[in-house]
Amino acid sequence: MELQTTIYLVVGLSFALYIGIAIWARAGSTSEFYAAGGSVHPVTNGMATAADWMSAASFISMAGLISSMGYGGALFLMGWTGGYVLLAMLLAPYLRKFGKFTVPQFIGDRFYSKSASTVAVLCLLTASITYIIGQMTGVGVAFSRFLGVSSDTGIYVGMAIVFAYAVFGGMKGITYTQVAQYIVLILAYTIPAIFISLQLTGNPLPQLGLGGTYSGSDVSLLQKLDQVVTDLGFGQYTTTTAGSTLNMFMYTLSLMIGTAGLPHVIMRFFTVPRVKDARSSAGWALVFIALLYTTAPAVAAMAKLNLHGTVNTAVTSGGDLYAPEASLRYEERPDWMKRWEQTGLLKFEDKNGDGRIQYYNDKTANADAKAKASAAGWNGNELTVNPDIIVLANPEIALLPNWVIALVAAGGLAAALSTAAGLLMAISAAVSHDLVKGVFAPGISEKGELLTGKIAMAVAIVISGWLGLNPPGFAAGTVALAFGIAASSLFPAIMMGIFSTKMNKEGAIVGMLAGLFVTLFYVFAHKGLFFVKGTEYVDLIGGPNSFFGITPEAFGAVGALVNFVVAFAVDKVTKEPPVHIQAMVEAVRIPRGAKAIDGAH
Amino acid sequence: MQHDSAGYWKATLSLLFKVLVIWFLVSFGAGILFADLLNGIHLGGYPLGFWFAQQGSIYVFIALIFWYAKKMGDLDREFDVHED
Numbered sequence: 001m002e003l004q005t006t007i008y009l010v011v012g013l014s015f016a017l018y019i020g021i022a023i024w025a026r027a028g029s030t031s032e033f034y035a036a037g038g039s040v041h042p043v044t045n046g047m048a049t050a051a052d053w054m055s056a057a058s059f060i061s062m063a064g065l066i067s068s069m070g071y072g073g074a075l076f077l078m079g080w081t082g083g084y085v086l087l088a089m090l091l092a093p094y095l096r097k098f099g100k101f102t103v104p105q106f107i108g109d110r111f112y113s114k115s116a117s118t119v120a121v122l123c124l125l126t127a128s129i130t131y132i133i134g135q136m137t138g139v140g141v142a143f144s145r146f147l148g149v150s151s152d153t154g155i156y157v158g159m160a161i162v163f164a165y166a167v168f169g170g171m172k173g174i175t176y177t178q179v180a181q182y183i184v185l186i187l188a189y190t191i192p193a194i195f196i197s198l199q200l201t202g203n204p205l206p207q208l209g210l211g212g213t214y215s216g217s218d219v220s221l222l223q224k225l226d227q228v229v230t231d232l233g234f235g236q237y238t239t240t241t242a243g244s245t246l247n248m249f250m251y252t253l254s255l256m257i258g259t260a261g262l263p264h265v266i267m268r269f270f271t272v273p274r275v276k277d278a279r280s281s282a283g284w285a286l287v288f289i290a291l292l293y294t295t296a297p298a299v300a301a302m303a304k305l306n307l308h309g310t311v312n313t314a315v316t317s318g319g320d321l322y323a324p325e326a327s328l329r330y331e332e333r334p335d336w337m338k339r340w341e342q343t344g345l346l347k348f349e350d351k352n353g354d355g356r357i358q359y360y361n362d363k364t365a366n367a368d369a370k371a372k373a374s375a376a377g378w379n380g381n382e383l384t385v386n387p388d389i390i391v392l393a394n395p396e397i398a399l400l401p402n403w404v405i406a407l408v409a410a411g412g413l414a415a416a417l418s419t420a421a422g423l424l425m426a427i428s429a430a431v432s433h434d435l436v437k438g439v440f441a442p443g444i445s446e447k448g449e450l451l452t453g454k455i456a457m458a459v460a461i462v463i464s465g466w467l468g469l470n471p472p473g474f475a476a477g478t479v480a481l482a483f484g485i486a487a488s489s490l491f492p493a494i495m496m497g498i499f500s501t502k503m504n505k506e507g508a509i510v511g512m513l514a515g516l517f518v519t520l521f522y523v524f525a526h527k528g529l530f531f532v533k534g535t536e537y538v539d540l541i542g543g544p545n546s547f548f549g550i551t552p553e554a555f556g557a558v559g560a561l562v563n564f565v566v567a568f569a570v571d572k573v574t575k576e577p578p579v580h581i582q583a584m585v586e587a588v589r590i591p592r593g594a595k596a597i598d599g600a601h
Numbered sequence: 602m603q604h605d606s607a608g609y610w611k612a613t614l615s616l617l618f619k620v621l622v623i624w625f626l627v628s629f630g631a632g633i634l635f636a637d638l639l640n641g642i643h644l645g646g647y648p649l650g651f652w653f654a655q656q657g658s659i660y661v662f663i664a665l666i667f668w669y670a671k672k673m674g675d676l677d678r679e680f681d682v683h684e685d
Contacts, residue, residue: 220646
């Protein structure tokens with residue numbers, strides 16, 4: 001069967017499966033729509049959380065970025081898993097005991113103030129919409145390849161499908177659909193990795209293959225890769241950090257605390273039956289996430305080696321990389337390159353007019369590589385590969401069978417859709433439940449509330465899709481910004497709400513606003529006001545990354561620190577929270593007496 | 602409240618602290634701050650610092666959560682604050 005037909009077939013079957021499940025588990029009441037009635041088993045919940053969590057950023061974008069960053073890419077791996085330790089210990093069990101189903105509800109009740117919950121809604125919307133922009137970028141990549149169109153058209157198609165999909169079911173439909181999506185996406189991710197690991201190292205487990213010996217040689221795979229990339233003028237794969245050590249540290253920290261502060265992930269832990277289950281649920285989620293996250297570094301390194309091997313025959317033969325006949329003749333390029341050229345995400349420009357593809361780092365500081373390149377008549381790098389295509393193109397690069405390529409396409413779409421749906425659910429709950437019902441129109445009917453939620457989803461999709469056309473970065477980079485925003489605004493407020501009985505509403509509100517404001521100020525300086533291209537004001541803050549070389553993606557950790565400091569300072573000079581609130585915090589710390597969640601209060 | 606809630610909270614915080622120390626050491630310690638140093642040691646084909654950053658820390662995180670969940674279960678029973 002032809003490749004394109006196989007892709008349509010596999011993707012179509014996977015969609016039929018999700019829609020079937022959504023119909024079967026259609027939500028009735030509002031409480032079912034958002035929180036599945038508090039009746040989901042920890043393992044099921046863990047799997048659904050994993051699907052919810054592993055978005056287009058994890059599935060499509062992350063390994064590609066690790067591939068281009070090398071060792072420094074570990075910040076995504078550690079950041080997006082380490083946060084679960086914080087979530088399991090610091091937040092999940094207590095929020096479950098608290099017994100509300102949205103984050104603004106918790107903040108509003110704990111800080112006895114509607115303003116606090118409104119500020120929380122603002123933080124939540126900023127973080128979630130930024131997150132969806134990143135998803136839309138990923139969705140665009142997936143659909144562009146899947147339909148053979150430009151990535152912009154891919155985004156339009158994606159917007160329509162995400163909307164139909166999120167409006168259709170509720171959380172309950174989504175919980176079981178997400179279990180199915182997890183299974184599709186994990187198979188799609190690991191099967192090609194196993195094939196490739198076998199090809200390159202003879203070891204079927206990618207986690208071991210990455211540390212294995214490169215087939216047909218006596219050096220390790222990583223040594224081989226290090227040698228190839230340094231010869232071509234790139235930084236050494238196993239040691240190149242992301243910016244500076246400080247930046248990598250802050251970036252990782254930012255992703256970790258952002259993980260623990262993201263509303264759509266936290267919401268998941270309201271749906272388990274007991275406090276005990278909230279603790280282990282985070283562990284199960286991480287097990288399922290780790291299956292992909294420990295495979296990703298292998299995918300990254302192996303795809304990089306395969307890509308270099310495709311355009312330069314000397315990589316596999318071990319000869320001179322700069323020999324004229326080693327570079328691939330453009331006319332003889334493999335089909336997958338032609339397919340990706342259509343999307344505009346892979347480009348070739350014959351700078352020295354020899355009809356061959358030279359792929360190297362032309363801005364290298366390595367004098368040896370520079371000399372070799374100019375001696376060979378290389379006139380600049382000729383191949384541009386968008387890192388976001390690496391995972392989807394990976395099985396094609398390795399020349400794997402068509403059904404594997406089709407499976408990866410289905411997995412990428414599953415990842416993007418499941419997360420977008422989860423985020424839209426959080427947005428819809430925040431707007432309809434916390435803002436409209438909680439603040440503006442307490443008397444709204446259940447039907448009116450559901451409708452408001454759906455309108456909120458539609459607006460969110462249009463805004464993020466539009467911004468996704470000119471994204472502030474690669475999918476995973478944009479998503480990292482969302483984590484920074486959650487880290488700087490929501491995480492500190494929730495944590496102080498549990499761990500300090502004395503934190504009052506003034507402290508929490510000013511803290512959240514301060515954290516959110518400094519982070520957005522720094523991010524918008526680099527990425528444009530509200531991510532609109534052309535409104536950057538980076539000179540105003542003294543040039544890019546002017547704060548100790550910290551990139552905007554890593555700034556969330558600084559914002560969180562500001563949030564804590566400001567909150568405690570304001571708390572000191574304003575009056576203590578009422579006695580019944582302090583007693584409530586004491587009660588939240590004790591598991592006994594947890595009741596089923598109560599959203600309607 | 603008839604339970605020793607202050608004692609329970611103190612025990613909880615001390616467990617939290619232990620978990621956080623390990624959490625920090627494997628990721629920020631071995632994976633970032635001391636990665637260069639550890640890279641001198643090899644684990645199969647992996648330089649050790651690189652392994653901690655891209656593999657090892659994740660395995661330790663999983664073990665930490667389950668260990669924490671188990672320990673908390675023990676604490677809940679010890680202080681008689683467990684559910685049902």
